[in-house]
Amino acid sequence: MAQKEKLVVKWRWWWPLALVLTAAWGGAQGGNVTYDGRSLIINGEHKIVFSGSIHYPRSTPEMWPSLISKAKQGGIDVIQTYVFWNLHEPKQGQYDCSGRRDIVRFIKKIQAQGLYVTLRIGPFIESEWTYGGLPVWLHDIPGIVFRSDNEPFKYQMQKFTAKIVNLMKSHNLYASQGGPIILSQIENEYGTIEPAFHEGGPRYVHWAAQMVVGLHTGVPWVMCKQDDAPDPVINACNGMECGRTFKGPNSPHKPSIWTENWTSFYQAFGNEPYLRSAENIAYNVALFVAKKGSYVNYYMYHGGTNFGRTSATFMITAYYDEAPLDEYGLIRQPKWGHLRDLHAAIKSCSKTILSSTQATLSLGGQQEAYVFRESKTECAAFLENKDNREVTVRFHSIPYKLPPKSISILPDCRSVAFNTAKVNAKYSTRTMKPVVHFKSAEQWEVYKEAIPSIVHTTLRANRLLDQISTAKDKSDYLWYIFRFRHSNSQSFLSASSHGHILHAFVNGVLAGSAHGIHNNVSFTMNRNIKLRKGVNHISFLSATVGLPDSGAHLERKVAGLRSVRVGDRDFNHHTWGYQVGLLGEKLQIYTVTGSSKVQWKRLGRSTNPLGWYKTTFDAPPGNNPIALDLGSMGKGEVWVNGESIGRYWVSFVTPKGNPSQRWYHIPRSLLKPSGNLLVLFEEETGDPLRISLDTVTLS
Ligand SMILES: *[C@@H]1O[C@H](CO)[C@@H](O)[C@H](O)[C@H]1NC(C)=O
Ligand SMILES: CC(=O)N[C@H]1CO[C@H](CO)[C@@H](O)[C@@H]1O
Secondary structure, three states, rough: OOOOOOOOOOOOOOOHHHHHHHHHHHHOOOOOOEEOOEEEEOOOEEEOEEEEOOOOHHHHOOHHHHHHHHHHHOOOOEEEEEHHHHEEEEEOEEEEOOHHHHHHHHHHHHHHHHEEEEEEEOOOOOOOOOHHHHOHHHHOOOOOOOOOOOHHHHHHHHHHHHHHHHHHHOOOOOOOOOOOOOEEEEOOOOHHHHHHHOHHHHHHHHHHHHHHHOOOOOOOOOEEEEOOOOOOOOEEEEEHHHHHHOOOOOOOOOOEEEEEEEOOOOEOOOOOOOOOOOHHHHHHHHHHHOOOEEEEEEEEEOEOOOOOOOOOOOOOEEEOOOEEEEEEEEEEOOOHHHHHHHHHHHHHOOHHHHHEEEEEEEOOOOOEEEEEEEEOEEEEEEEEEOOOEEEEEEOOOEEEEOOOEEEEEEEEOOOOOOEOOOOOOOOOEEEEEEEEEOOOOHOOOEEOOOOOOHHHHEEEEOOOOOOOOOOOOOOOEEEEEEEEOOOOEEEEEEEOOOOOOOEEOOOOOEEEEEEOOOOOOOOOEEEEEEEEOOOEEEEEEEEEEOOOOOOOOOOOOOOOEEEEEEEEEEEOOOOOOEEEEHHHOOOOOOOOOHHHOOOEEEEEOOOOOOEEEEEOOOOOOOOOOEEEOOOOOEEEEEOEEEEEEEEEEOOOOOOOOOEEOEEEEEEHHHOOOOOOEEEEEEEEOOOOHEEEEEEEOOO
């Protein structure tokens, strides 16, 4: 039982002290968690809490303690994480909590540093995670309709939710047991799809609320973006501007909770990064607290890496790299420091804020004061300037200069402790420095993935199969193959796809490639092609780039070929042969043992599509994070010592002409001092000689 004594300090005019004391503040754990209309009540005390999302599988266990410690130094009280169902139950009934999946270890690391945890079980989580976190095997359960008042779905959802709750209980991780978990979430932004289920939607919401309350965790539950969350479940806001947009709790007995304050935004391949300034985030958080918000979560505080094939459709491998802690876990300034200063300013007067009544008074056309006054001496104020120009306002007869679009925090209603537009934190620059090169052709070996012919396929159908239900996420790749007789040498190929990428090979030669985009994954490829007189073989390699993660009826989403024509002949109901995955994947040639199962060749001058490339390297000395610069490559996947570090797609450039992502994180913990195996599968063409291994440093 980690019950520590409460720290009660009257620090009205001593807000800089808060910087020193916040660390101690975060130390209280365990005890009862309840809530009222003002805030969560932890151990009998009302609290304003700052929370940061860090997802355990998007980093490594070796990185966790340092991420948590940097969050704590940044004034974060709570680490919020989703629970990733499809990682924990990859096969029905077979659970996995090893390595990056070790959620209990992650929560215990948070507890060890005296922070709290919010556990968002979902179990649908979206989160730019493949299939929104749902296991693909759910798809094959007869009659299933995801996230609805449907018995097969509810049975599986309840089973998994109970499994996680019981796992937490068995390690005493709920605050009611002395552990760090103060809040849990069920479902996720269901309000956005609920209308698709008509009257069945509210029935499902009520069932979910009742089901989790019946699990008796001893801590409250929230539903985010769910205006009608049934009592006692708290409805919470997600978004960028909850200070403006949130309609508020659906009962006067519930606190105002912001479960996702987006610190940036996810990035898809082909899109530019989304930059959100430290000033803008601070402004919105200050406004939310000024309007009596008492729980703010930064989504993400650390985004990390979508390792392997875990990202959702078209998502890049780096996740929220623009967060206060970047993909590598390095402090991103001035964002991290500016938010730390904001947290300290608010905490220096949180007692006053929580114990007083709030009044709003106008200080001008576009200026407001939010004043929390308990007595003559206890007073805190937030002065907001919505205008685009600087103005001077008078508050309690004293003039205050307010920068454009900013909020000043006056913990004692007198002196300005913080202004959201004045950044005192230092700026920093991240530098990628190449330290290992692979410039010599002798360093590389290549293996060309074979284009399968229909005679070698065992799966046949007289129609075009859906890729998601055929490949079952065993691979990104599905070959669609057919043959036909033709009498002249030219023709026209038209292939439509539900998504996401298509490479067409005519008699073993690449005839064309095409792909969709994040906002519209379907596309059509039209090409003039050369044919032979007699039998022709056409093989399509269709690739998904992560499964979809959003929208109603995920179970109905499809991918892969939709229709094929050659000249004026329609081949949709021809005899098609199928091969799920690549031979190199099946033999696991990216592992040390698997790589000996095929004949690798020396790297020639020209590169062909569908090449596997292999080399070894020594770990760069030091402890700086490292990343692979794949700027010279096209699209594919990378493995280091047999572990996939993710998909890359450098050839799909942004509107400004840059790859959405050029550097790919290799966690240090994957490496041995020497002889590390690096394998790439390249779908297109690329120049492996210009790949480098870079260290990542701040200056
Ligand atoms: C998506 O692309 C397809 C094929 O290019 C096109 O037919 C369709 O209208 C597009 N859909 C939307 C919503 O833009
Ligand atoms: C409430 C809040 O601050 N929301 C912010 C979330 O992040 C977006 C940018 O991603 C901002 O525009 C919002 O203001």
